[in-house]
Amino acid sequence: MSWETLLGFAHGLALVMWAVLIFAPRGELARAAIFYAGIGLLCLAYAVSFGVLLSQSGAGLANVDITSIEGLRSLFARDAALVVGWIHYLAFDLFVGLWIARDADAKHFSRLFQAPILLLTLVAGPVGLLIWLIIREPAARRANPRKGKLKL
Numbered sequence: 001m002s003w004e005t006l007l008g009f010a011h012g013l014a015l016v017m018w019a020v021l022i023f024a025p026r027g028e029l030a031r032a033a034i035f036y037a038g039i040g041l042l043c044l045a046y047a048v049s050f051g052v053l054l055s056q057s058g059a060g061l062a063n064v065d066i067t068s069i070e071g072l073r074s075l076f077a078r079d080a081a082l083v084v085g086w087i088h089y090l091a092f093d094l095f096v097g098l099w100i101a102r103d104a105d106a107k108h109f110s111r112l113f114q115a116p117i118l119l120l121t122l123v124a125g126p127v128g129l130l131i132w133l134i135i136r137e138p139a140a141r142r143a144n145p146r147k148g149k150l151k152l
Helices: 003-023 028-057 069-076 079-106 111-123 125-143
Strands: none
Touching: 003 028, 003 079, 003 111, 028 079, 069 079, 079 111, 079 125, 111 125
């Protein structure tokens, strides 16, 4: 399988799972499908492709300096590394999206309210997560008020 084909598969799988997460009823089957068939398969694709990348690169990958822009540029100049890195993003962003959706459901936020946050998480993962963390804090405090006052 070519790196281009793997990238297409990963994109397609992630987009289907995001569509299920945002638009489908969130029963146990849908959540399990997103978790195992979506995130699980993306993680498997990542693990296998990372192994292939390591075996193809040999010692060349060990000499890459990931603490500098130039080092990262040289690493991601390889198609294999770029695809492996992108699958990493797809898997983690979907995992975060599922967590946001489950947390929002538990706090009784409407699906209509959740949709823009989930779409933002799909497009710019950490930004969507940050917005959810800011929004959820008051709801989390209402759901679990502290007993007594905090003594410092």
